Amino acid sequence: MARSLIALLSIALSTAALALPADRDLPITVNADQAEFDEGAGRATYSGNVVLVQGALRIEAERLTAVLVDGQVETMRATGDQAVFSDTPSAEQGEVKGIANSIDWALKDQVMVLTGAATLTQSTNTVIGESVIYRQAKGTLEASSDGKGERVQMILTPNNS
Numbered sequence: 620m621a622r623s624l625i626a627l628l629s630i631a632l633s634t635a636a637l638a639l640p641a642d643r644d645l646p647i648t649v650n651a652d653q654a655e656f657d658e659g660a661g662r663a664t665y666s667g668n669v670v671l672v673q674g675a676l677r678i679e680a681e682r683l684t685a686v687l688v689d690g691q692v693e694t695m696r697a698t699g700d701q702a703v704f705s706d707t708p709s710a711e712q713g714e715v716k717g718i719a720n721s722i723d724w725a726l727k728d729q730v731m732v733l734t735g736a737a738t739l740t741q742s743t744n745t746v747i748g749e750s751v752i753y754r755q756a757k758g759t760l761e762a763s764s765d766g767k768g769e770r771v772q773m774i775l776t777p778n779n780s
Contacts, residue, residue, distance in 0.1 A: 642674025647692065649683065661687040669697070675707040678722065697722040704731070708758075713742035717753065729755035737762070743776035 652667025663685040671678040681699025685692050697704070698721045705716045720735025730752065733739065737751040739760060748762035748771040762771040 642676060645674045647671060647673045649685075651683070663687065671695070671697070676704065677706070678702070678704045678724075680722070692726055694726065695724045697724075708741075715739070715741045717751070719751070731755060743774075745772075745774040747772040747774075 649663075649665050649669065649671045651665035651669040654663065654665050656663045665683045665685075666681065669678075669680045669683045671683060678695075678697050680697035680702040682697070684696045684698075686694045700720070701718050702720065702722045703716070703718050704722055705714055707714050717731065717733050717737070717739045719733035719737040721733075723732040723734070724730075733751040733753070735749065737749065738745060738747045739751045739753060739762075740746075746760060746762050749765040749769060750763045752761040754760065762773075764770050
């Protein structure tokens with residue numbers, strides 16, 4: 620426990636969902652070099668320069684796997700050297716950006732888990748850790764270290780206006 624640093628934070632992140640509220644109802648569009656769909660397994664796999672867009676939300680990765688339950692997308696996993704997402708929580712707030720080796724997105728629960736050299740930034744505030752769990756609807760996050768000497772780092776910029 621001493622090697623694992625966990626920070627539960629409600630910093631300058633939105634209390635609104637990650638996507639603008641109306642964006643959650645928009646279709647998800649995925650473009651990639653290759654796509655495979657296995658209806659029986661309820662799995663769609665995209666590879667090569669994958670770009671997902673849903674309203675203001677954008678995810679870029681080398682590979683994206685979507686799991687469908689009863690024809691609805693339940694979870695997505697974006698992977699690659701760097702999987703990246705960006706979104707605008709509301710018109711009043713700055714863009715949220717996340718970078719990690721993998722991004723797991725539970726759509727119904729509105730939770731994104733960034734794993735492997737994870738960084739989450741909004742405006743000029745940044746949190747860095749081995750893993751960052753972003754609870755979109757609550758606007759909270761939890762960051763943890765790898766337990767091998769690396770620690771969670773936060774960079775908070777005071778509002779000087």
